[in-house]
Amino acid sequence: MKSRQEQLKDKITAINIKALYRKFSSKLSLSRAKNWWDRQSLQSLIAWSLGTLLLGVVLFSTTLIFLVWKGFFGPLPTYAQLANIQNNQASEIYDARGISIGKYYIENRINADSSELPAHLIKSLVATEDARFFEHGGIDIKSLGRVLIKSILLSQERSGGGSTISQQLAKNLYPRKEYAFFSIVISKLKEMLIARRLEKVFEKDQILRMYLNTVPFEGNAFGVKIASQRFFDKSLDQLDVGEAAVLIGMLKATSYYNPVRYPERAKERRNTVLNQMVKFGYLSADSAQTLINQDIKSNYQPESHDLGLATYFRAHLRAEVDEKLKAIQKPDGTTYNLYTDGLKVYTSIDATMQRYAEEVVRAHLKSLQKTFLKEWKGEEPWFTKDLREKQIKNSARYRHLEAQGFSEEEIRKTFDTPVKMVIFDWDAGEKEVEMTPLDSIRYYLTLLRAGMLVVEPGSGVVRAWVGGIDHRFIQYDHVKSKRQIGSIMKPIVYAAAIRDGIQPCEYFENRLVSYPEYKNWEPRNSDEFYGGYFSMEGALTNSVNTVAVETALEVGIEPIRQLAIEMGIDENLPGEPAIALGAVDASLWQMARVYATLANEGVRPVLSFLDRIETADGQVLVRPEKKTDVNKRILNRDEAATLTHFLQSVVDSGTARRLRYEYNLNGAIAGKTGTTQNQSDGWFMGYTPGLLAGVWVGAEIPAVHFKTTHNGQGANTALPIWGLFMQRVQKNKRTSRYMQGSFQKPVDTLLALLDCPHYLPELPEFFDSILDVEQLLEFSQVAAEIDTSELKDILRKSPRKDSETLSEYSQRIREKNEKILEKRERKKKRKKFFDKIFGREQ
Incomplete structure (x- = not known):
């Protein structure tokens, strides 16, 4: 080893x-x-x-x-998924005649059917975006080189038309994502593969329809159907070739080629589209040149949840529809979504009447606001230290800053620091200003508000609903809000009296009384006129407070409370005589039920506004049952007819007589004005045989009110809105039917009981001779000939002398009235003469 x-x-x-x-x-x-x-x-x-x-x-x-x-960058949709693809669709709200009045949406999109797409729109799209659309199978090989160079090598987002319509549809359906590398390349490849699959699943016309329904425009709007309505206020079938070219031209850059903000850019782009149509044989050169020479005439219609018709109604409707949809499931077991499922919500609203209501509310309040500000001349007696603190702490700004941990001192400082903000404006709708948040609070406190509700008393269906002046800035709905109702409560008092057997011609003394049992309460008349005797009709006609209280005490408070609840005021009512003068909080909705009961001959209708809810393809999901069995008779026909007779007198010769001589409204009208303490609230409830409308006017809180009764009374704040609205209803051939017809007359025996003077200067217990009777009848005849308001003024200024017989007094009253009428006529003639001289004749 x-x-x-x-x-x-x-x-x-x-x-x-x-x-x-x-x-x-x-x-x-x-x-x-x-x-x-x-x-x-x-x-x-x-x-x-x-x-x-x-x-x-x-x-x-x-x-x-x-x-x-293989789905390494996210799974591609399968053929089955593509076949069942659905995009979010806005749900649309329709009026009683099928007119769209608004939408609920996350993405503002209403899909158009192929039949709705005009041929020239399709041609302009194909000529501009994908000339070989009908030849390829989703990918245009000839354009691919340009895409590779611009998108892949140069990393440019806009590839100059390399994507086919099918690829653009894929992009719309499946928005691009960011990846760690080669994001544009990966997105393009995904779009190509999806486009190929789309071409195998759908026909060419289906792909075109889907694409035109998914293209995005500005302002969260999707699809050409919405764009057509927004930029031209037209349906798709009404678009001409030039307008269609504008919309298709915008697809390249919707903001840059916006025809409202940049008309010259949009025109240049439109002309490019028209030239493309000529190039590919879709349009003759002469026709194109004619269109090229024309300017773009857009008619922009902005749209949002806070804009458009019936915004307050739509907000209320949304909550009710959402509640009903919770109980309904789709075939897949999920519940319907009002914002994404393209539902159709049909209502009883009449779009024409709704527009009339909104316009007259805005017009009258704009004028009334000037009167209010002029009357106070910059004074703000309501803006006390306590109110100031309450308003600051209740503001969204305060709560937001407090939640963020700012100190009290820091928060207070922000309220005194001027900032730029957009506020409501009577002329422009909105305006940008620089003011302190505290001044903003003061500004909105002095803004007058209004609510208006229009219903058919027979059926109970709502035809118009105005909850305020501008939903963008003030969401509080004054159709539902509760305020003191004032004298519009009085018909309930007299209805209870008639029910109790008190005769219509029973007279009540008009005297100033202090009631020790009610803490020495002393109800006063607004005009401070006392003396004489009024019938119930006369007292209601002239809104005499003292008589209303006396009548209530004779009938009893509890019967009045019960009747008010039965007629529609479903709140706790006070058990005190002040109830007779409307010391009751109720909403416009509730008071509409009360007066609809009178207008409907004593039967209280169920107020309603939802007709049905359908799916996008017309399947009915909800159709509320007609609640005729719930309609309840509250008063018998004679009682209701008597009250309507009383309320007609209010219009013909009482506090609502302006409807006749100023607004020239003819026909049968019954109604009642109402004004609360310190002129904080102005009301008018009025009806014809076919239509009831109620109006409330006031400020955000009762502490803010008119300075004088003359300007702040319901006859000056709320009644004009009713009069202006009914003028328009009367002039419209379709709606004028609501101003026709007559009320159900009381039976002859009851009419005889109603035939008595509104007012008597004295009420003798017996007559010494036939002469006394004749003199009383003579005075009654004279009084009946004179306008009730004029009569009260004459009686106040010219009381009866001790030595004067009733016959002599009658003659003196008649002569006084004749002089007033002669003076008024001379004044009219002088005005007409000088108007003619100075060219002021209309």
Whole structure:
């Protein structure tokens, strides 16, 4: 055996031999390579280099394609998944005639059917985006080279048209993701593979339809159907060739080619599309030139949950629909989603009447706001220290800063620091200003608000719902909010009296009374007129508070409370006589039920607004039952007819008479004005035989109110909105039917009981002679000839003298009225004369 030293020597020798061999081999390989290289021409070397590079690219691409196909970068959709693909669709809300009034959505998209897509829209798309669309199978080989150069080598996101429509559809359906490397390349490969599968699953026309339904536009809008409505206010079938070219041109860069913001850019791009159509034979050169010479006439219709028609109604409807959908499952077991499943929600709203209501509310309040601010002249007596603190701490800004851990001192400082903000504006709708958050609070406190609800009293269906002035800035819905109702409570008091057997012509003394049992409460009339006697109709016509309270005490508070609840006020009502004057909090919705009961001849209808909910393909999911069995008779026909008769008098000669002489509304109208303490709330509830409308006007809180009764009373704040609305309803041929017809008249025996003067200066207990009776009748006749408001003013200024007989007093009252009328007529003539001289005639 070899020694240990010999073995070590052998190992070293072996290692040296291997090293020498490697060195020799390396030199030999390099020598051969060098010799081979030296023997090649330059052209051969270039060819060899390119071939090697190409082989590398092919191997790399093949490997990458294989990895993409196998789902290494995320699974590709299967054929079955593609066949059942669905994109998020907005659910659409329709009025009673099938007119769209809004949507619920995460992505604002309404899919168009193939039949809705005009041929020139398809042609402009194909000519511009994919001229060989009908020839390839999802991948256009001729364009692939350009894509490889621009996208792969230059890493440019926009590849200048290399993607086919099918590939673009794949991109829309499956948005691109970021990867650790080669993100654009991987995304392009995925789109190609998906495009191939799409072409095998769908026909060409289906791919075109799907693509046009998924293309994104600005403002979270998707699809050409939405774009057509937004930029031109047209349905797809109404688009002309030029407008279709604008939309297709926008696909390259929707913001850059926006026709509203950048009309010249959009025009240039449109013209490119038109030229492409000429190039591929889809449009004649002459037709294209005619269109090219035209400017773009867009009609932009912005859209969001807070814009458009019936925003407050849509917000309320959403909650109710969501609740109903919870109980319904899809075939796959999941529940329906109002924001993504493209449902169709049909309502009772009349879009025309809704638009009228919103427009008149805005127009009147804009004018009324000026009166309010002028009246106070910068004073803010309501903005006390306590209110200031309450408003600050209830603000979203305060809660947000507090949650972030800011100190009280830091938060207070932010409220006194001016910042830029967008606020509501009566003229522009909104405006950007710089003000302190505290001034913003003060600004919104003084903004007047309104609510309006329009229903058919017979069926109970809602035709219009206005919850406020602008849902973007103020979400509080004044159809549902509760405020004191004032004198619109009085018909319930007199209905309870009629129910109790009190005769319509029973008279109540108009006197100022203090009630010790109610903490010396002393109800006063708004005009401070006292004396004489009023019938119930006369007291309601002139909204006499003292008589309403006396009537309530005679009937009893509890019967009035119970009747109010039965008619629709489902809140806790006070058990005090102040209930007669409307010291009750109720909503416009509740008061609509009350007055609908009167208008519906004593039967309280169930108010409703949801007709049905359908799937996108028309399957009915929800159809609420007509609740006729729930409709409840509250008053008998004679009682209801009596109250309607009273309320007609309010319109014809009482606090609502402006409807006749100022708004020129004819026909049968019944209604009641209402004003609360300090003019904090103005109300008007009015109805015709076919339509009921209620209006409330006020500020955010009752502490903010008008300074004077003249400006703040319901007859000046709420009634004009009703009058302006009904004017439009009356002028519209379709809706004018609501202003026609007549109320159910009381029976003849009841009419006889209603035939008595509204007011008597005195109420003798017996008559000394026939002459006394004749004189009383003469006075009643004179009083009936004079407008009730004028009569009250005359009686106040010209009281009866002690030595004057009733007949003499009647004659003096008549002469006074004639002088007033003559003076008014002279004034009219003078105005007409000077208007003519100064050219002010209309």
